[in-house]
Amino acid sequence: MSPELEILAIAVVTAVAAALPGTYLVLRRTAMVSDAISHAILPGIVVAFFLTQNLNSPVLLVAAAATGVFTVVLIEALIRSRLVPEDASIGIVFPAMFSIGVILISRHASNVHLDTDAVLLGELAYAPFQRLTVGAVDLGPTALWSMGTILLVNAVLIILAWKELKLATVDASLAALLGFQPLVVHYGLMTMVSVTAVGAFDAVGSILVVALMIAPPATAYLLAERLGPMMGLAVAVAAAAATMGWAAAMALDVSIAGSIATACGAVFAVSFLLAPRRGLVAQARRRSGQRLDFAVRMLLVHLLHHEGTPEATEECREDGLHSHLGWRESWTKRVVGKAKQRALVEESGELVLPTDTGRHLGNDAVIGFSD
Amino acid sequence: MDFLGDYTLRIVALGSGVLGAAAGALGCFAYLRRQSLVGDALSHAALPGIALVFLLTGSKAPLPIMIGAALAGWIATLAVRLVVRRSRVPYDSALGMALAVFFGFGLVLLTLIQKRPDAAQAGLESFLFGQAASLLREDVVVMSALGAACLVVLALLWKEFKLLSFDTEFGESLGRPMRRLDGLFTLLLVVAVVIGLRTVGVVLMSAMVVAPAAAARQVTDRLAPMVIIAAAIGVFSGVTGAVLSSVIPHLPTGPTIVLVLSTVVVISLVFAPKRGLLWRWIRLGRLQPAAALDPVLMHLYALSLQHPEEPDHGHGLAVLRTMSPTGADLERVIGDLEARGLVSAVGEGLWAPTPIGRREAERNLDREGEVGS
Amino acid sequence: MEDRGVALEVEDLTVAYSDQPVLWDIDLVVQAGDKMAIVGPNGAGKSTLIKAAMGLVPSVAGEVRVFGRPFAKGRGEIAYVPQRSSLEWDFPTDVLDVVTMGTYGSLGWFRRPGAAERDRARKALDEVTMGAFERRPIAQLSGGQQQRVLLARALVQEAPILMLDEPFQGVDAPTEQAIVAVLDRLSDDGKTVIVVHHDLQTVPEYFDSVLLLNVRAIESGPVGDVFTEENLRLTFGGRVGVLAQLAEAETGH
Numbered sequence: 001m002s003p004e005l006e007i008l009a010i011a012v013v014t015a016v017a018a019a020l021p022g023t024y025l026v027l028r029r030t031a032m033v034s035d036a037i038s039h040a041i042l043p044g045i046v047v048a049f050f051l052t053q054n055l056n057s058p059v060l061l062v063a064a065a066a067t068g069v070f071t072v073v074l075i076e077a078l079i080r081s082r083l084v085p086e087d088a089s090i091g092i093v094f095p096a097m098f099s100i101g102v103i104l105i106s107r108h109a110s111n112v113h114l115d116t117d118a119v120l121l122g123e124l125a126y127a128p129f130q131r132l133t134v135g136a137v138d139l140g141p142t143a144l145w146s147m148g149t150i151l152l153v154n155a156v157l158i159i160l161a162w163k164e165l166k167l168a169t170v171d172a173s174l175a176a177l178l179g180f181q182p183l184v185v186h187y188g189l190m191t192m193v194s195v196t197a198v199g200a201f202d203a204v205g206s207i208l209v210v211a212l213m214i215a216p217p218a219t220a221y222l223l224a225e226r227l228g229p230m231m232g233l234a235v236a237v238a239a240a241a242a243t244m245g246w247a248a249a250m251a252l253d254v255s256i257a258g259s260i261a262t263a264c265g266a267v268f269a270v271s272f273l274l275a276p277r278r279g280l281v282a283q284a285r286r287r288s289g290q291r292l293d294f295a296v297r298m299l300l301v302h303l304l305h306h307e308g309t310p311e312a313t314e315e316c317r318e319d320g321l322h323s324h325l326g327w328r329e330s331w332t333k334r335v336v337g338k339a340k341q342r343a344l345v346e347e348s349g350e351l352v353l354p355t356d357t358g359r360h361l362g363n364d365a366v367i368g369f370s371d
Numbered sequence: 372m373d374f375l376g377d378y379t380l381r382i383v384a385l386g387s388g389v390l391g392a393a394a395g396a397l398g399c400f401a402y403l404r405r406q407s408l409v410g411d412a413l414s415h416a417a418l419p420g421i422a423l424v425f426l427l428t429g430s431k432a433p434l435p436i437m438i439g440a441a442l443a444g445w446i447a448t449l450a451v452r453l454v455v456r457r458s459r460v461p462y463d464s465a466l467g468m469a470l471a472v473f474f475g476f477g478l479v480l481l482t483l484i485q486k487r488p489d490a491a492q493a494g495l496e497s498f499l500f501g502q503a504a505s506l507l508r509e510d511v512v513v514m515s516a517l518g519a520a521c522l523v524v525l526a527l528l529w530k531e532f533k534l535l536s537f538d539t540e541f542g543e544s545l546g547r548p549m550r551r552l553d554g555l556f557t558l559l560l561v562v563a564v565v566i567g568l569r570t571v572g573v574v575l576m577s578a579m580v581v582a583p584a585a586a587a588r589q590v591t592d593r594l595a596p597m598v599i600i601a602a603a604i605g606v607f608s609g610v611t612g613a614v615l616s617s618v619i620p621h622l623p624t625g626p627t628i629v630l631v632l633s634t635v636v637v638i639s640l641v642f643a644p645k646r647g648l649l650w651r652w653i654r655l656g657r658l659q660p661a662a663a664l665d666p667v668l669m670h671l672y673a674l675s676l677q678h679p680e681e682p683d684h685g686h687g688l689a690v691l692r693t694m695s696p697t698g699a700d701l702e703r704v705i706g707d708l709e710a711r712g713l714v715s716a717v718g719e720g721l722w723a724p725t726p727i728g729r730r731e732a733e734r735n736l737d738r739e740g741e742v743g744s
Numbered sequence: 745m746e747d748r749g750v751a752l753e754v755e756d757l758t759v760a761y762s763d764q765p766v767l768w769d770i771d772l773v774v775q776a777g778d779k780m781a782i783v784g785p786n787g788a789g790k791s792t793l794i795k796a797a798m799g800l801v802p803s804v805a806g807e808v809r810v811f812g813r814p815f816a817k818g819r820g821e822i823a824y825v826p827q828r829s830s831l832e833w834d835f836p837t838d839v840l841d842v843v844t845m846g847t848y849g850s851l852g853w854f855r856r857p858g859a860a861e862r863d864r865a866r867k868a869l870d871e872v873t874m875g876a877f878e879r880r881p882i883a884q885l886s887g888g889q890q891q892r893v894l895l896a897r898a899l900v901q902e903a904p905i906l907m908l909d910e911p912f913q914g915v916d917a918p919t920e921q922a923i924v925a926v927l928d929r930l931s932d933d934g935k936t937v938i939v940v941h942h943d944l945q946t947v948p949e950y951f952d953s954v955l956l957l958n959v960r961a962i963e964s965g966p967v968g969d970v971f972t973e974e975n976l977r978l979t980f981g982g983r984v985g986v987l988a989q990l991a992e993a994e995t996g997h
Contacts, residue, residue, distance in 0.1 A: 099626030261475020706886030
């Protein structure tokens, strides 16, 4: 494969690997934890690097995962103490850890490839240069293998724990205040996020990890009604965004990671606007179509309400309707016209009165609540 | 103490101090409104603004750069608000997306700049990671002016911002323009964040906004002292961090400031009188406040289990007193539980768990079971 | 009751959230000096009604008139006591400060509350018998105390109309008595009190008139006339039983 295609492969694999746990993060309203973890794992990686002196050692992955879980534990301890609210706890812990990591690098490793640029930004363009060789066989870029493995593991774990994850997630999003979170599922998910983040950041940097974990699932959230389809869509959107971003980056010769993140945003924006039921356009169209219908019903309810009452002659006068309902005259005319057209009201002298059909519709319209 | 005379150090310390004061003070309101992570999002979202300003004007002067950063951050908050209002995407996801997407776009612009002949954009990268050492006098002058302006506006509109943070609806019922005040507050926060970008960088900005407020909240129960103490903590951390980083080699300024700040937070959390963990340990023998509250809830729950048919069958304080640990201020605990919606008064002096309280009790039982196995 | 004029008039008010009606075509007239309860099942739009009357939520149709004029926020004619649970009580401030917030409306921009404002706040606190709690941080208040603080905050505004949202929810008996006493006093002074109330048993005892609400206004008027088993059944949809007997006992219908 050409280097460009290898980069594309890495990008797509990374995107899909991130979208899997990301779906749960979005649903559980813990999306910002991805930002926190992807920065907070830095000191873990640095320490592991000091121990192994090898940037490609799997120890780094383990250390990062452990640090990620530790970060979550720390954040939750802070929250449980009731001294600091949830969002603030996140905002305090991860910068502290990131600072420790940066200082460790500055003091002990400033001449090494592991620098903060890479942590934040990554550089996919360099990824093909690190190859995985077994014996004399070049198996392809290391990043592809590591992210591919992570993708596989994520997928398998999710399939195995599908019911548990769904239960924990649906409950949690329903009862966001209470957080029905069986501990194992919770920390398992955090571990997955940490491992994915560290696997990805050499190539794409921590910020893109955040984009990939949040944006494709959020996009899918506007398009799907159930968890399974949502995750499937998230994966598809992630792959699509990765491809589009890659293509743009190749054409314009700009940061690939940044381009993919931008593509994620663009795809979300499109979904936000055009999603069939939940998009802005669909909402507006529904509103304008329903507005007239709704107004007709309001008219009927108003007429029925005052039917037979002493104020009826006042409230139901055709030329007085607009002032009672507080509507513009032109709009009132339209509504009355529509109602007449649908044989729901009829004129009786100066008054507008409901027909029998209209009376039925008006009565049906008003459904109250009962305990 | 020779180094205090060092010109660079003075500049850096002053800049850091200004940042600490503005971010610390304004951060209190973000903290109280549960918008602590907005600082994080704003700092990341500022990147494309910075890059665009340079792309369009070729200038790296502090004021245009800051304006660009502020505009980008402002647009990001508008985007977040729009997404949250018009769709079911939750607030934290919208925030995270804005953060990452804007930043990614900023990266794209940065690499575009890199290819230009006048690619002296090394200066731009200092916004990413903070290179306080690269601060110039003119930078600090602009920062101080903006920081001071923020604090002045805060002082002038003090009661409006207090209303905004505590009870927006009440403010509206008084006829105050709460929506516009919200916008103004966001603007001030944007400015404070932008001031800090050169000093601590994008990633660490979140701490400058949140940590002073968190530390200050532990030591006071009133808003004005909280804001002042937070500002003071911010200044202290900024200056100390700057000094330490100039004295000890290989210590970048931004992370040092944040570590000083985090240390202050930890000290506050542990040693604060009344609220602090040490106090709690001494008084209750536990680190978690729930300990004092949970037993009462659990007792009420257990009692309610004896009347499964009547969820509103209540029990009086006398009964609870016989079951609760001695020394617990029962009235206060019940009051706390009630304020949290876990129990409610079902009659004269009679209490029962609410449905939420019941679930909390069940969750406690679950947790106990899990820990045991 | 003498006719002191109409304090609040709601006409054809309809409020909807994305085309789901929460209030349909509400008509309501509240006389000055009246004590009115708004009752209805959950989701009936009770809170929405008082919020819409104050312009805190937008309406799709109809209008609200306060003392004959279209209502404008900030004219200080209505004081609002929201539900306790809608506030974050862990806020760093004390009781006196919260009550003083009621004076912000009269202060305008840039002015700080001074000694005069704080004195007004103290007087209001005394009226709800919380004078000794001035300096207490609000995070340490019990439910009943919180409710009284919110009431004091409204009292300080000295508005002719008070709207309270479920003020008796989850408060102990002494607090309830204290609040009722305050409301009685206000009504005697000619102030109008409108209360979203959840406890049917106490409606005839505490209030002069009642609005039965279930998305539509079922019926409104003096308690004796309106609070009947029939109307309650219409409002609550059947499960009225014991309550109906109570209503009968109270009103003799």
